[in-house]
Amino acid sequence: MSEVNVQLKDGPAAQVPASVTVGEALKQLDRDAAKQALAARVNGHEVDLARPLSALEANGGGAPIEIEPVLPATREGLEVLRHSTAHLLAAAVLDLFPGTKLGIGPALLDDPRYGFFYDMIAPRMLTDEDLPVIEKRMRDIAKRNLSYRREEISKAEALRIFAERDEPLKCQLIEDKGGATVSVYYIDNSPFIDFCLGPHVPNTNRLKAFKLLSLSGAYWMGDATQPQMQRIYGTAFFTPEELDAWLKQRQEAERRDHRRLGRELDLFSIQEQYGQGLIFWHPKGAIIRKQMEDYLYEELIRRNYSLVYTPHIARRELWQLSGHEQNYGDSMFAPTKLEETEFRLKPMNCPFHIGIYKSQQRSYRDLPQRYGEMGTVYRAELSGTLHGLMRVRGFTVDDAHLFCTPAQIRKEISDCVDFVVEVLKTFGFEKVKFELSVKGNETNKNYLGSEADWAKAETALAEVLNEHGVAYERIEGEGAFYGPKIDFKVEDAIGRLWQLGTVQWDFNLPERFELEYIAEDGRAHRPVMVHRALFGSIERFFGVLIEHYAGAFPLWLSPVQVAVLPITDRVNEYAERVAAELRAVGLRADVNLRSEKIGAKIRDAQLQKIPFMLVLGDREVEEDKVAVRERTQGDMGTMTLEEFKQMALALVRSRALTNT
RNA sequence: GCCGAUGUAGCUCAGGGGUAGAGCGUUUCCUUGGUAAGGAAAAGGUCCUGGGUUCAAAUCCCAGCAUCGGCUCCA
Known part of the structure; x- marks a missing residue:
């Protein structure tokens, strides 16, 4: 009977009859592994343990057949x-x-x-x-x-x-x-x-x-x-x-669901009688949104963007010129007519920003133009796809469109990626998936732009990602029909991926709108256009943020930053005064005057995930101090109100992610 | 939009062909307390909507709407 040489990968060798199965051969080599193995890799190919060795390709030159068990926990x-x-x-x-x-x-x-x-x-x-x-x-x-x-x-x-x-x-x-x-x-x-x-x-x-x-x-x-x-x-x-x-x-994980927390923390609601997929930002959600937007506006100005505001509807012809009606008409709300003119709600902000660009002749000296806007858009999403804050019919995009010369675009995209990274860091997102979406070879997508355009743009995007040390996955066929893009996505509580922002190169709209700038040669040239959103949809970003923090937001975002908790109503007045002083320096403070024991008030504040509690009793009034309790650290002892204010303000100003 | 499930108090949910239930929350009263639930009482309901079966429907049947889990889509 013929024998063959077998060898455990990185292990002992043996000679076995050619008629034995992979499992039996493995048993000769490593009894324990054979017992645990679910299957095996033979010469690198995964096979069943029951496969006879003779059925598998032998190695040339008498080299032993390499066997490696496929083990649990792999x-x-x-x-x-x-x-x-x-x-x-x-x-x-x-x-x-x-x-x-x-x-x-x-x-x-x-x-x-x-x-x-x-x-x-x-x-x-x-x-x-x-x-x-x-x-x-x-x-x-x-x-x-x-x-x-x-x-x-x-x-x-x-x-x-x-x-x-x-x-x-x-x-x-x-x-x-x-x-x-x-x-x-x-x-x-x-x-x-x-x-x-x-x-x-x-x-x-x-x-x-x-x-x-x-x-x-x-x-x-x-x-x-x-x-x-x-x-x-x-x-x-x-x-x-x-x-x-x-x-x-x-x-x-289900306890972190933003829809549940949205209700429990009174952040937002969706009301059936008002319409599916439409978000009501309650006071506590709205103040968080305000912090998010303020941060972004600050960054936009620091990064030399121009802020713009544009309308919510436009004449139908605009959407025909932009191509939105042809390409995405199904997801646009139907036209509405006024005095023989048809209007449609905007599903995107780009044509409006283009309108501002086109409002005057542009010189190369004016470029780049960077228009940023919290633009509220409406999309006719199918009912089955709606999902809390993540998938809605009306939402606000922290949208920006950059118009630049071909020579400038590399730098602009690099700055966009830098901006993205900065924003994700500020909000504490560590696990982010970057995707470089490029042209595929589907025939149903009518890609615009030449092969050379695509290749050049893709190379630029990839190089920028590499320069910023961002790991990414290249996905063919995911690019928009009008150009390649960088998307970034984060997970919700149960691991569903949601796209946040995007940086997209556009070969289409500058052509359609015949955008121009006058270059040094005195002639009209076509500018390059980039779409860029960081939060993507503020609603979705908020939803992901809620789940990321399980509702326990960093101090700077917390709707109520300080809960002032008097122990007895003898100190209610002191408590009110403390809260007023906190508000005077911009800290959001609530006083709990309920006729409850301090344990219950603390519990309420904990459940509302309020970062700081000030416990005030006779002793604090006596010493003119506050007893500080932090959400996760517990009792921090007493300090003067001034000391507390300085500590809290420093955390807010630095947008610290934790209070330690 | 498609497939499946679900829909009862503000929230979480139990129940079930014949006075509608609990816990939490809310309100009022009592209580004035030292770091995660003090006590009592009260209020609170179109049992998703519309049809059908039945002497009788919140309960059974049909349809619709919404929500949830997916699929498709996602500029």
Whole structure:
């Protein structure tokens, strides 16, 4: 019998019969690893443990076959586990609902919300009540310790098998993706078979900690014109402890939901009777917004922007000239007519800023022109997409448009990225995802601008990001049709990514509006235009901010900065005087005169996440001092009111993120 | 817009074919206290809206609206 040399990666070697499986070979090399392994990498390729070595390509020159276990607690291990659990889910559904047509069922590793899903079309619509039943069946199947069995068959054979089982979606996948031979996976003694590359765990009893999470619709191939399938989401871990910890963390995260905190802290509301997706900023939310805007205005002026204000509606022809009506008309509110003239609400501010640019002839000496505005826009978002402050129909963009010469644009973009980084730092965002979105090769997007334009712009954007030491992901096909852009996104409490600001290069509007400046040569030239937003939508930024701080804002943003808490009503007057003095220097102070014990007043202030409390009793009046309690540090002892004011004002002025 | 779920007091939620429930909050009274809940009483409801079934609907059925989780979209 022929023998082959095998070697554990970075480990011992051995000689084994060529007929053994990968798992058996691994056992010879490392008994412990073989026990734990979910799959293995053989010469760098992930395969099942049950694959015979003879079926895998031998190395030339007698070099040993390299085997590496795919272990739990690794990304690859988790992927195998979750992917196998998705198969188990499909097996359970097929068992319970014969005739179900399978779509796709991948593992999800980078989505903090879910671990896997399977898309399918069941003979009847599934409901939430089916999930526990399906989950139970999954457990039953898992306990039967059934094997995941791989087979390699010809494409024609695979098509025949899946056609026979009336799996049209699988047939389409095989047609689209399959080579001459394809691999299929069975779960033995179950009705399940899938067109799949693998690898998978050897058998179902490796799946011990999984949970189905939710049911939703999903379009086949992600295309809204295709039939809608049902998607079941779930997650899986190696141990029940890991699963429990994850579920618990998820619950914690839900407590940080900005919609919940918005209500509890009285920051904002959305009122059904006034309209979906329209935000009411309550006094406490509004004062935070004011701080955000003040900060930004300060920076705009410091960075030599010009502030502008523009209208909320404009003649329809403007949106036709700008191209918004043609390209985004579906998301614009319908026109409204006045004395034979049609107007439309603005979905963007750019045409207005262009109007200001065009209001006079521009010389190269006037450039760059940087127009900044908190511009409120309205977009007809589909009802199903609305989400708290994150996705709304009316919002305010901290919008700016830069008009410059080609020679200036590199510097302008660099300054924009610098600005972005500064803003994110000021608000304490550390985990930010930057994306460089560039042209793709889709045919449905009618890209403007030459290849050379795109290449030049992309290079400039990439270089600027590198210069600022910003890690980014390059995404093809995500660029706007009119130019490449830098987007940045942050996560909400449960890990959904939301886009905040953007820096976009525009090849389109300067052409459409025939923008010009007179250059040194005395002739008219076309300026370059950049769109730039930092918060993006102030509403969305606020929503993300609420979740980021779980409502416990830094002092400078806190709606109430100081809660003045008299212990007895003998000191109410002193408390009022202290609050008045705080307000006189610009600190936001509230006095709690309720007939409650000090513990209750402190509790109220803590729950409202007020940064500082001043506890005032007879002793403080006597000494003319205040007893300071900080939100997280607790009792800080007494000091004079003057000392407290200086401390608080210093924290506010520096926009400190913590009070230590 | 599409698929699924949900809609009961200001908030969080229980209940359920025949007087509408709790906790928190609110108001009033008592209490004047030293670093996360003092006591008592009261007020507070179109049980989302509209239709249907029924002697009787908040409860069952249908439709609509809104919200939630996704999908699609996202300048």
